[in-house]
Amino acid sequence: MHEIVVLGAGYAGMTAAVSIAGRTRKEDVRVTLVSASERFTERLRLHQVASGQELKDLRIPDLLRGTGIELVTGWVTGIDPETHTVRVDDERVVQYDTLVYALGSVTDTRAVPGADDHAFTLDGPAEATVLANRLSSGEHLTVAVCGGGLTGIEAAAELAERHPGLDVVLLAREEPGAALGPAARRHLDAALDRLGVRVRSGADVVKVLPHGVELAGGETLAADVVLWVGGVRVAPLAAAAGLTVDDRGRIVTDAYLRSVSHPDVYAIGDAAAIRQRYGMMHGTCQSGMPTGVHAAATIVRALAGKAPRPFRYGYFHTPVSLGRGDAVVQFTHPDGSPRRMYLTGRRAAWYKETVSASPWPGFARTYKLPASGMFAWRRGGNYTR
Numbered sequence: 257m258h259e260i261v262v263l264g265a266g267y268a269g270m271t272a273a274v275s276i277a278g279r280t281r282k283e284d285v286r287v288t289l290v291s292a293s294e295r296f297t298e299r300l301r302l303h304q305v306a307s308g309q310e311l312k313d314l315r316i317p318d319l320l321r322g323t324g325i326e327l328v329t330g331w332v333t334g335i336d337p338e339t340h341t342v343r344v345d346d347e348r349v350v351q352y353d354t355l356v357y358a359l360g361s362v363t364d365t366r367a368v369p370g371a372d373d374h375a376f377t378l379d380g381p382a383e384a385t386v387l388a389n390r391l392s393s394g395e396h397l398t399v400a401v402c403g404g405g406l407t408g409i410e411a412a413a414e415l416a417e418r419h420p421g422l423d424v425v426l427l428a429r430e431e432p433g434a435a436l437g438p439a440a441r442r443h444l445d446a447a448l449d450r451l452g453v454r455v456r457s458g459a460d461v462v463k464v465l466p467h468g469v470e471l472a473g474g475e476t477l478a479a480d481v482v483l484w485v486g487g488v489r490v491a492p493l494a495a496a497a498g499l500t501v502d503d504r505g506r507i508v509t510d511a512y513l514r515s516v517s518h519p520d521v522y523a524i525g526d527a528a529a530i531r532q533r534y535g536m537m538h539g540t541c542q543s544g545m546p547t548g549v550h551a552a553a554t555i556v557r558a559l560a561g562k563a564p565r566p567f568r569y570g571y572f573h574t575p576v577s578l579g580r581g582d583a584v585v586q587f588t589h590p591d592g593s594p595r596r597m598y599l600t601g602r603r604a605a606w607y608k609e610t611v612s613a614s615p616w617p618g619f620a621r622t623y624k625l626p627a628s629g630m631f632a633w634r635r636g637g638n639y640t641r
Contacts, residue, residue: 258285258559261342261352263332265291265316266299267541268525269358271548276356277323279556288326288352290344291316297380300541300612303411303577305384306376306483307418308392332359335497337518354520354558356551357507361488361526361539368486370464371402375484378407390481396421400469400477402461403485404428409444410577411483416451417579424452425479427459427469436574436586437594443601447578461486488539490527502529511566513551522551532569534591543569575608583608 262273273289280287296314305311320327328350334343335355342350362379365371376387391397399422401412412426426432426448432455433444448455460472468478490505500508500517507523508516509530515521523529524547526539537543546569554564570590577583583604587597599607 258283258353259288259351260285260354260356260555261288261290261350262356262358263290263335263342264358264360264525264527265289265293265296266358266360266525266544268360268544268548269356270296270316270319271545272356272358272522272524272551273325273548274319274323275549275552276555277325279552280559281324283559285559286326287324288328288350289316289320290328290330290332290342290350292329292331294327294329295381298612299378302378302381302384303407303414305381306378306387306391306411307414308388309418311381332491332493335493335499337497337499337521340520354555355522356548356555357494357515357521357523357527358525358544358548359491359493359527361490363484364487364489365484366489368461368464368484371482371484371486374464374466375402375482377484378411387481387483391415391419391422394421395480396423397480398423398425398478399481399483400479401426401483401485402464402469403487404430404432404457405485406574406576407485409433409448411485412453413448413451413578413582415483416448416453420452423454425454425456425477427456427461427471427477429458429460431457433576433584435592435594436576436584437596437598440584440586440594440598440600443584444576444578447582447584451579488526494523494527504529512554512564513547513567514554514564522555524548524551530567530569537569538592542571542573573611575604575611577605577608577612581605 260276262269273287277287294316296316301311330344333346340352363377377383401408409432412424416424433441461469462472463470464482468476470476494507495501495505499515502508506527506529509523509528510516513522525544530537550567571588571592574586585599585604585607587595
């Protein structure tokens with residue numbers, strides 16, 4: 257029996273586990289999925305939770321039913337590549353022949369003093385709910401959203417739309433939506449202005465205070481609530497295990513998504529440093545799920561004694577929600593740079609909702625993929641084999 261263990265049940269890990277199970281139904285292979293929780297977290301919707309909206313309670317065991325995958329619930333506390341073992345909660349040991357590392361990332365609250373102590377995050381439903389409860393008092397609060405990336409933009413818009421009484425300030429080092437084309441960026445700016453979001457571009461937060469933030473240059477901005485969405489970090493488990501990692505702690509992979517130092521370990525999603533022709537991939541659901549599918553196909557090929565095929569991926573779009581009835585979708589070249597085509601308004605909101613819909617149908621499709629691994633990927637990205 258060949259033991260395949262997948263660490264992490266986010267978009268990438270879940271896709272990999274289900275796809276491996278579907279491709280090895282008639283083989284002597286056992287797939288084990290290790291997850292910290294039985295609930296599947298739709299990370300790209302956590303800004304909705306923070307605004308007070310309720311999402312579907314998606315349960316991992318419901319998806320795994322009938323796949324033959326064994327679910328182990330608990331926190332991964334250690335990996336030993338020499339003995340091919342994983343420790344869970346420091347109490348259980350899981351043996352593997354092939355390991356898929358998909359533990360993802362969390363908000364980097366260590367980058368700036370005070371963020372860990374005084375800022376809210378969107379790392380999971382529990383954290384987002386804590387913020388929602390703080391904002392539900394009906395008080396006139398000032399909310400500083402620190403980080404001008406897509407998560408910061410979506411969070412600022414969602415909070416401002418859901419709670420019109422809030423004073424929402426978006427603090428960004430660069431202009432929000434800088435990677436979008438000019439027309440799409442104009443729509444984004446107009447939408448934030450319509451929602452009453454105050455944008456401070458060029459704002460470098462150097463410290464989070466109990467009641468505000470300190471900016472480079474000494475200015476202090478008062479805020480009742482600080483939401484930190486400025487960058488991510490990965491768990492130190494891979495580095496502690498002796499795997500080769502980059503300067504951000506991500507596992508460095510070869511062209512086939514295998515660890516360059518330990519080829520029996522595959523790294524996917526946010527926790528992997530995956531280089532493409534245009535540069536290093538950035539971690540999103542859009543790219544995470546294709547890495548899970550490719551890792552599964554490569555593992556199955558290896559079990560069959562076949563040579564691996566390199567991973568090739570190109571971005572397709574950048575969808576950004578601006579509340580529930582508005583959005584902007586920038587279609588992109590494979591390297592992520594903007595094409596001329598874009599969508600705005602309700603059409604864009606419908607498009608964004610469609611590609612962000614419950615991942616269950618997508619996972620089910622990966623379970624039914626042919627064992628040969630020949631397919632075309634079109635959910636949230638552009639990936640071909």
